[in-house]
Amino acid sequence: MKLYYIPASCSLSPHIVLNELGLAATLIKVDHKTHRTELGDDYFDVNTFGYVPAIELDDGTLLREGPAILQFLGDLKPELGLVPAHGTLDRYRLQEWLSFLTSEIHKGYIPLLYATLAGKYVDTARPKLEQRFAWINEQLATRPYLMGDAFTVADAYLFALTGWGQAAWLTSYYKADIHFDNLHHLHAWYDRVRVRPAVLKALREEGLA
Numbered sequence: 001m002k003l004y005y006i007p008a009s010c011s012l013s014p015h016i017v018l019n020e021l022g023l024a025a026t027l028i029k030v031d032h033k034t035h036r037t038e039l040g041d042d043y044f045d046v047n048t049f050g051y052v053p054a055i056e057l058d059d060g061t062l063l064r065e066g067p068a069i070l071q072f073l074g075d076l077k078p079e080l081g082l083v084p085a086h087g088t089l090d091r092y093r094l095q096e097w098l099s100f101l102t103s104e105i106h107k108g109y110i111p112l113l114y115a116t117l118a119g120k121y122v123d124t125a126r127p128k129l130e131q132r133f134a135w136i137n138e139q140l141a142t143r144p145y146l147m148g149d150a151f152t153v154a155d156a157y158l159f160a161l162t163g164w165g166q167a168a169w170l171t172s173y174y175k176a177d178i179h180f181d182n183l184h185h186l187h188a189w190y191d192r193v194r195v196r197p198a199v200l201k202a203l204r205e206e207g208l209a
């Protein structure tokens with residue numbers, strides 16, 4: 001297994017977990033400015049988004065996103081108790097913590113970190129967000145919903161977040177200047193989700209329809 005990391009960044013957490021597990025992974029350092037690995041490769045060829053952590057399994061499979069990686073690693077040795085068993089309330093409690101840490105703490109740092117870069121936060125955030133939505137658009141080219149043929153909670157989450165950019169039906173402060181005009185698969189997905197009875201009902205109940 002390989003772990004792509006930037007020293008002192010959030011990839012420190014899977015690094016620690018690998019050590020807890022006593023697993024000898026190959027550590028590959030990524031330069032956070034050039035996005036080159038210490039082997040000289042372009043890290044964007046490994047991870048489309050250029051961020052760490054990412055792990056590469058021995059069969060070449062790549063896994064991204066800290067909370068997913070941490071759970072994957074913990075599940076390799078359940079007897080160590082680094083993650084509670086699947087299906088237990090404690091497992092959801094762990095996911096509650098991971099979601100909180102990733103969205104409220106980890107990403108809560110971003111304005112502070114970019115503020116130190118001469119107030120460039122908006123200029124940096126918008127293209128990143130648009131690139132990520134473009135990637136989602138590509139995923140939706142081959143499947144009707146994020147996970148495949150069936151609507152899941154992830155579609156409900158994305159629907160709410162996409163609305164902030166699209167904002168066709170919003171008049172509130174949840175409006176961001178993000179452009180989706182060319183993302184046809186995302187549009188098709190959005191229209192598909194928007195007419196679901198449960199979605200229409202929710203929009204009505206929130207005074208948005």
Ligand SMILES: N[C@@H](CCC(=O)N[C@@H](CS)C(=O)NCC(=O)O)C(=O)O
Pocket residue numbers: 006009010011032049050051052053064065066067102
């Ligand atoms: N959604 C990702 C975000 C990871 C992330 O923000 N990584 C930062 C380090 S803490 C990074 O690699 N930044 C460099 C970049 O985005 O180019 C996750 O939760 O794993």
